[in-house]
Amino acid sequence: MPIERFMVPGELEPVSHYCHVVKAGDFIYLSGMVGMKADGTIPPDTVGQFEIALRSIDTCLRHAGGRPDQVVKVLVFMTDITERASINPIRQRYFGEHRPASTLVEVTALVDPRMRVEIEAVAYVGA
Numbered sequence: 001m002p003i004e005r006f007m008v009p010g011e012l013e014p015v016s017h018y019c020h021v022v023k024a025g026d027f028i029y030l031s032g033m034v035g036m037k038a039d040g041t042i043p044p045d046t047v048g049q050f051e052i053a054l055r056s057i058d059t060c061l062r063h064a065g066g067r068p069d070q071v072v073k074v075l076v077f078m079t080d081i082t083e084r085a086s087i088n089p090i091r092q093r094y095f096g097e098h099r100p101a102s103t104l105v106e107v108t109a110l111v112d113p114r115m116r117v118e119i120e121a122v123a124y125v126g127a
Contacts, residue, residue, distance in 0.1 A: 001025035026126030081106035
């Protein structure tokens with residue numbers, strides 16, 4: 001099974017030793033994406049950050065040859081789980097009728113104290 005690693009142009013540079021996407025056979029693994037633009041700006045609100053993070057997920061997924069309807073698992077980290085309802089409409093628009101398996105976890109902090117949300121995902125692109 002071939003393994004491909006991608007650094008996606010225009011995406012935020014990793015803060016550690018990892019790449020944006022790994023494609024291993026029929027699976028695409030997307031690293032955690034946060035609500036920071038490539039220029040370093042971070043919206044102050046969870047919704048704004050979630051939109052940026054989900055756009056990054058989409059960009060990286062498509063870069064590796066995947067589509068939203070092929071996402072089989074999503075993991076969302078939030079610093080305030082009470083804001084969950086505010087991100088659900090965005091998730092519903094993005095995934096449509098496709099409902100991936102999903103986990104939502106409240107964390108005390110992310111890599112930058114201004115960050116409120118991080119998303120990672122796995123897609124299956126096989127037959």
